[in-house]
Amino acid sequence: MDYFGEAVARSYDRSSAAMFDAAVLARTVSFLRAHAEGGPVLEFGIGTGRVALPLAATGLSVHGMDLSPAMLDRLRAKPGAESITVHEGDIARDRVPGRFRLVYLVFNTIMNLTTQDEQVACFRNAAAHLEPGRRFVVEVMVPDLQRLPAGETIRPFAVGDTRLGFDEYDVVNQGLVSHHYRLADGRADTSSIPFRYAWPAELDLMARLAGMSPLERWADWDRAPFTATSRKHVSVWQLDSGA
Numbered sequence: 001m002d003y004f005g006e007a008v009a010r011s012y013d014r015s016s017a018a019m020f021d022a023a024v025l026a027r028t029v030s031f032l033r034a035h036a037e038g039g040p041v042l043e044f045g046i047g048t049g050r051v052a053l054p055l056a057a058t059g060l061s062v063h064g065m066d067l068s069p070a071m072l073d074r075l076r077a078k079p080g081a082e083s084i085t086v087h088e089g090d091i092a093r094d095r096v097p098g099r100f101r102l103v104y105l106v107f108n109t110i111m112n113l114t115t116q117d118e119q120v121a122c123f124r125n126a127a128a129h130l131e132p133g134r135r136f137v138v139e140v141m142v143p144d145l146q147r148l149p150a151g152e153t154i155r156p157f158a159v160g161d162t163r164l165g166f167d168e169y170d171v172v173n174q175g176l177v178s179h180h181y182r183l184a185d186g187r188a189d190t191s192s193i194p195f196r197y198a199w200p201a202e203l204d205l206m207a208r209l210a211g212m213s214p215l216e217r218w219a220d221w222d223r224a225p226f227t228a229t230s231r232k233h234v235s236v237w238q239l240d241s242g243a
């Protein structure tokens with residue numbers, strides 16, 4: 001099922017406004033550029049181009065893949081999109097032409113792949129797109145289980161006059177469904193999106209299975225140390241030279 005259809009695409013940039021903050025994007029772009037080694041680079045799950053557009057504006061050759069025609073339409077309509085090569089496809093299985101100096105996957109998109117097999121396939125697909133010795137970068141939340149009381153399955157992540165959000169955990173299967181309720185003009189928009197969460201160590205093992213080795217792990221794009229209380233991580237794996 002496409003959870004990024006027309007309705008989500010229409011409101012995506014507005015509802016993710018905090019992630020479009022110029023300072024957030026400047027740090028993200030600076031980090032990715034440092035690992036791009038001059039490019040070309042490939043974004044898995046490029047969406048409406050939140051990161052790809054400012055990265056391309058620095059002069060890098062940027063390619064992107066996404067499953068959602070509605071999200072890609074929004075990207076293609078933006079100034080600067082003509083410099084980005086866009087492919088409609090599934091990051092767990094589809095190939096785009098060429099090899100890249102960096103493949104990256106941001107904003108928890110690895111969790112949109114809801115089985116372990118699909119996540120492993122995505123790591124293998126990233127490796128298949130990389131030149132030997134080049135890097136795969138993933139930005140993803142740390143599973144929030146320390147905040148889930150024993151025996152309970154629901155955690156609120158947004159409580160306000162116009163917005164409610166709850167994460168529903170399936171701890172046995174590492175499943176997480178985010179339920180969103182947005183109120184506007186007397187109407188409620190609701191959506192429930194399934195995710196699969198994975199611990200950093202499991203992602204490291206997926207990288208190993210794909211012929212990549214851990215290079216760096218940070219708590220954010222500023223390279224703050226990753227600690228026991230970090231809420232997310234930015235991880236970098238390197239394709240082994242012989243892979």
Ligand SMILES: C[S@@+](CC[C@H](N)C(=O)[O-])C[C@H]1O[C@@H](n2cnc3c(N)ncnc32)[C@H](O)[C@@H]1O
Binds near residue numbers: 049109
């Ligand atoms: C959270 S959005 C992130 C978009 C963009 N990278 C950003 O940071 O704003 C996740 C994106 O991944 C795409 N996506 C989810 N599963 C996918 C899959 N299996 N193959 C390709 N794209 C996928 C969605 O269509 C959506 O555009």
